[in-house]
Amino acid sequence: MASGSDEGLGFGSEDIDASSISALPTEVELLKRAWRNEKASPEILQFQEDVVTNARLQIEHMEETVEAYEEDGKDALTVSLYQMDLDRTEFLLRSYLRTRLQKIEKYMIHISKTELWNRLSKAEQNFATSCKENMENHLKQSVLSRLPYGYQDFCKQSISSEEDDMVPQPQLDTFVFCKSKKTVGSFQLDEGGDEVVDLIADDLYVLRYKSIKPLVETGQIDLV
Amino acid sequence: MAGQSDPHLSIFSAAEVEFLAEDELVKIIPNMSIDALNLICGDFGPFYPHILTEVPIWLAMALKKRGKCTIQPPDWMSLENLTQVLEAERDSPREFQPLPFHYVEISRLLFDHAREDIPDVHMVRTLVEDIRDVRFHKVESGFEEINTRTHAVKLKNLSAMEVNIVRPFFVRALQAFYKHGDPQMILQPDTASRPTNVGDRGPRRDLRPR
Amino acid sequence: MYGRTASRLVKELASNEANQLSSFNNDLVDQVIKECDEHHLELQNMMRKIQNEGLDIQTTRNADHFGSVIHHLSLSRNKRCLMAYVYNRAQIIQDLRWKVGHTLPQEIKEKLNHREVEYFKNHSDALEKYISGLDLDLTVDMVPPKDPYLKVRVLEDIGHVPLGDQSSNLAQHSIHFLKRTDAERFISLGLMEELPG
Numbered sequence: 001m002a003s004g005s006d007e008g009l010g011f012g013s014e015d016i017d018a019s020s021i022s023a024l025p026t027e028v029e030l031l032k033r034a035w036r037n038e039k040a041s042p043e044i045l046q047f048q049e050d051v052v053t054n055a056r057l058q059i060e061h062m063e064e065t066v067e068a069y070e071e072d073g074k075d076a077l078t079v080s081l082y083q084m085d086l087d088r089t090e091f092l093l094r095s096y097l098r099t100r101l102q103k104i105e106k107y108m109i110h111i112s113k114t115e116l117w118n119r120l121s122k123a124e125q126n127f128a129t130s131c132k133e134n135m136e137n138h139l140k141q142s143v144l145s146r147l148p149y150g151y152q153d154f155c156k157q158s159i160s161s162e163e164d165d166m167v168p169q170p171q172l173d174t175f176v177f178c179k180s181k182k183t184v185g186s187f188q189l190d191e192g193g194d195e196v197v198d199l200i201a202d203d204l205y206v207l208r209y210k211s212i213k214p215l216v217e218t219g220q221i222d223l224v
Numbered sequence: 225m226a227g228q229s230d231p232h233l234s235i236f237s238a239a240e241v242e243f244l245a246e247d248e249l250v251k252i253i254p255n256m257s258i259d260a261l262n263l264i265c266g267d268f269g270p271f272y273p274h275i276l277t278e279v280p281i282w283l284a285m286a287l288k289k290r291g292k293c294t295i296q297p298p299d300w301m302s303l304e305n306l307t308q309v310l311e312a313e314r315d316s317p318r319e320f321q322p323l324p325f326h327y328v329e330i331s332r333l334l335f336d337h338a339r340e341d342i343p344d345v346h347m348v349r350t351l352v353e354d355i356r357d358v359r360f361h362k363v364e365s366g367f368e369e370i371n372t373r374t375h376a377v378k379l380k381n382l383s384a385m386e387v388n389i390v391r392p393f394f395v396r397a398l399q400a401f402y403k404h405g406d407p408q409m410i411l412q413p414d415t416a417s418r419p420t421n422v423g424d425r426g427p428r429r430d431l432r433p434r
Numbered sequence: 435m436y437g438r439t440a441s442r443l444v445k446e447l448a449s450n451e452a453n454q455l456s457s458f459n460n461d462l463v464d465q466v467i468k469e470c471d472e473h474h475l476e477l478q479n480m481m482r483k484i485q486n487e488g489l490d491i492q493t494t495r496n497a498d499h500f501g502s503v504i505h506h507l508s509l510s511r512n513k514r515c516l517m518a519y520v521y522n523r524a525q526i527i528q529d530l531r532w533k534v535g536h537t538l539p540q541e542i543k544e545k546l547n548h549r550e551v552e553y554f555k556n557h558s559d560a561l562e563k564y565i566s567g568l569d570l571d572l573t574v575d576m577v578p579p580k581d582p583y584l585k586v587r588v589l590e591d592i593g594h595v596p597l598g599d600q601s602s603n604l605a606q607h608s609i610h611f612l613k614r615t616d617a618e619r620f621i622s623l624g625l626m627e628e629l630p631g
Contacts, residue, residue, distance in 0.1 A: 028265045032244070040235050056570075058264045077290060078258060080582060084286060085263040087579035091243070094575045098532075101564070101572070105528055105557075123567050130560035138524055138553040143516045146467045148474035148509070157510045166517060175398045177379075177387050195375040204387070206377040206394055208402070224387060243578035286581050290611070336630050 027054045028089055033222060035096040040177070040223030041216060042209055043170040044103045044111060047121045048096075055093050062086045100124060103170075108132045109155065110169040172210040179204050180221045187215070241388050245329035246282035251296040253277075254287065281330065285337050295338040300324060301331065303344050306351035313358040318366075320359055320381035328356060328385035356386075363390050370397050372405030436473070436508040440466045440515035447522050455526055458547040463519070466512050473509040477502050523550065528557045532573065536562065585629040586610055586617050592625055 025033070034048040066082050104111060104124060108131040111117060120128060136154050144152045151157070155164040184199035189211040197205065199215075204224070215221040236244075247265065254271040261268045261283075268279045276296065279287075287293040299305065300323060309321045324330060331352045339345045363379075363386065370377070377394070379387075443462055450456055480498040484491050527550055530542065536558045543551060565572050592604035597616050604610065604620075609629065620626040 026264075026266055032247075036244075062264055077292070078261070081261055081283065081286060082263065083582060084282065084579070085261075085265055087575075087582070088243075088282065089264045091575045091579050094570065094572050097568070097570075098572050101561070102532075106525065123564055126567075127560055127564040130563070131557065134553060134556040134560060135521075135524060137556075138549060139517060139520055142463075142520045142547075142549050143467075143513070147470055147513060147516075151470070151474075151509060151513055157513060158506070160506070166514065168521070173399075173402065175395045175402075177391060177394075189375055197376040197378075204379045204382050206379065206398065208375065224384065237577070239578050282581075289581060289583070289585060 027051070027058055028092065031055045031089070031092050031096065035092050035099070037216060037223045038096060038099045038103075042172060042174050042176075044100060044107070044116055044119055046119045046217070047100070047124065049121065052093065052097070052121075055089060059086065059089055059093065062089070101127065104128045105131060107168060107170055108135060109167045113155075113164065113167065172213070173208055175206050176209045176212070177204060177206055177224050178212060178216075178221050179224050180215070182220070184215065184220055187212070235391065236388055238385075238388070241326075241384050242329045242333070244384065245326035245333070246285070247280050248324065248326050248330060249278045250281050250284045250298060250330075250334075251276055251278050252284045252287065252293040253296060254293045256292055258292075281333055285333065288338050288341075295334065295341045297334060297338075297342045297348075298324070298330070300327070301334070301342065301348060301352075303347055303351070306348060306355065310351055310355050310358065313355055313362075317362065320362065320379070321355075322381050323355075323383060325384050327352070327383050359386060360389075367393065367397065370394075370401060372401045374398060374401060436469075436504070437511050437515075439469060440512040443515050443519040447519060453526050453529060455523060455542065455545045457545045458523070458550060459519075460547065463516065466516055470509050470512050473505040473512070477505040477509070480505070524553055527554050530554065531558050531561055532576070535573070580614065582614050583611055584614050584617055586612055586621070586626040587629055588620075588626055590625050592620065 030048070030051045034045075034051050038045055062082065063086065066079060066086060069079050069082065100120075101124070104120070104127060107116075108128050111120070112128055112132050117125065117128075139154060140152075144154060150159045153159065153161075155167050157165055180199050180201055180203075183201040186196050186198045189195035189197055189208065195211075197207065199205065199221070209216075212221055216223065253274060253276055255273050256271070257273060258269055258271040260270040263283075265280060268283065269277065271277060271293075284293065284295050288295055300309075309323065312321045331349075334342060335345065335349055342348055359382075363382070366377075366379075377398070382390075439462065443459065443466065446456065446459060446462075480502040481491060484494050484496070484498050484502075489496070527546065530538065531554070534542070538546075538551070538554060546554070586609070588604045588606055588608050588610070591606040594601050594603050597612065602610060602612075604626075610617075617626060617628070621628060
């Protein structure tokens with residue numbers, strides 16, 4: 001990769017010239033990107049803590065601005081334009097957090113048993129723990145406690161199952177629509193190396209999520 | 225649950241795709257002065273009467289609705305360009321012409337809220353609709369080429385709304401071929417189709433009481 | 435036939451319209467659980483028989499062994515169906531929190547059993563706890579925002595109405611620029627229409 005340490009956010013390199021300053025993504029663009037990726041990815045992605053913190057600061061700041069303008073008797077037009085900008089950002093933030101919660105609600109057991117756990121914020125982890133406990137209790141009371149000995153496990157079909165074999169998990173071999181900002185070049189889609197795709201900047205591809213997962217996680221490719 | 229088709233194939237609602245399109249920039253000509261706006265999504269203005277400036281579409285729509293500006297339709301929306309695009313779409317059955325990623329939503333928003341600002345609006349609208357139709361037809365024929373060896377599909381220049389509409393079909397078709405083309409499934413139909421029994425050693429002695 | 439009753443549970447789920455619930459089928463669930471007990475009893479009898487005959491339970495491949503395998507697999511399958519039934523209903527129930535808020539409408543509540551009602555409550559509490567910790571209500575703004583103001587034409591004479599800090603005369607055919615929240619109630623009553631642009 002030509003640019004090494006950019007964390008996939010499109011900045012962080014030393015040689016920012018005047019023309020690329022305007023190309024720096026704004027906080028809200030980063031939030032929008034996180035939102036799109038989260039919505040389009042079958043599994044939960046890393047919580048974008050900095051993006052969320054910054055968006056909340058900006059929202060707070062804008063709320064104060066709007067309030068101050070209203071008190072100062074600023075013209076109604078300007079106030080409503082600021083309000084609309086605020087509404088749009090708040091929607092993105094809420095929808096981003098909500099999309100994550102809905103994934104947690106769906107895959108709470110899987111998430112709590114895998115490395116996905118570390119992708120959650122502290123608050124999300126607490127939520128996931130309660131979710132899992134509630135679901136476990138509900139299934140125990142409704143079904144498991146009424147089944148014969150040996151068949152009462154929450155994650156295994158019976159004690160003869162060698163591993164967890166009844167945990168709902170996201171389908172990673174589903175296909176996703178994606179676009180890369182920069183040219184990635186030829187990229188291997190399968191382990192055998194029979195399936196190779198040439199990923200060119202700005203072109204749109206439909207690919208198996210599982211095979212481009214690392215590109216999504218490092219921010220080299222965006223889901224659309 | 226294993227083997228279950230995913231009901232959440234429609235990832236973005238039409239309203240959400242439109243929301244994204246509303247961030248695209250468009251040129252306006254204000255008819256009044258407004259101070260510069262330091263918005264979360266960027267800095268715009270200051271606005272002066274008759275001085276062309278660029279703003280996100282949502283902002284342009286808000287000003288337009290309040291009678292504060294006229295909107296300059298984007299260059300690609302001219303009769304000449306759209307006529308050319310339509311011809312090129314028809315001439316190249318396997319390619320999509322480059323149009324803005326949100327061309328469907330942008331033109332819809334402008335037709336709905338700023339029709340008097342678009343020269344030859346009826347013709348322009350018909351052209352955009354024709355282009356959409358030709359492109360959809362192409363997507364449909366592209367569908368027929370999907371088979372078990374399809375591991376990647378490149379859809380250069382397909383737009384956002386087009387993606388959103390074809391997504392459920394594409395994903396379902398590709399997944400079905402992928403599943404049925406899985407060599408494991410062909411070699412061991414028994415185990416592959418019943419993943420839930422993998423690792424089950426059968427009934428065990430410890431199931432016996434005492 | 436083994437497993438047939440349980441498959442009816444799953445079919446019931448599948449035949450529901452997306453995210454619609456039918457009443458919790460206690461009878462069917464009880465029948466499947468009873469069938470599980472029967473499988474278990476048979477399974478134990480067969481294994482006991484193998485042992486009583488002095489055979490090695492790990493390596494024996496006689497009729498009793500294969501019989502026990504069938505009972506084991508049938509029982510596991512029944513369990514999968516029961517779990518799928520309760521789990522998928524629970525997923526629909528927790529989705530309701532986003533749609534109807536923390537109080538279940540009576541017509542939905544009637545379809546749940548008491549454990550499901552309890553589950554809804556517990557799940558709602560968990561969600562509320564997260565939201566209050568966040569200090570940002572996530573149950574609003576479910577769809578992208580629109581311009582908070584819209585242009586409307588009055589279709590029927592409404593007269594003077596206090597809107598915001600002033601009173602407006604909403605005479606027939608007059609055109610106004612109103613807050614969306616104010617206009618929507620009149621629009622839904624058919625007294626106004628939204629004007630494009």
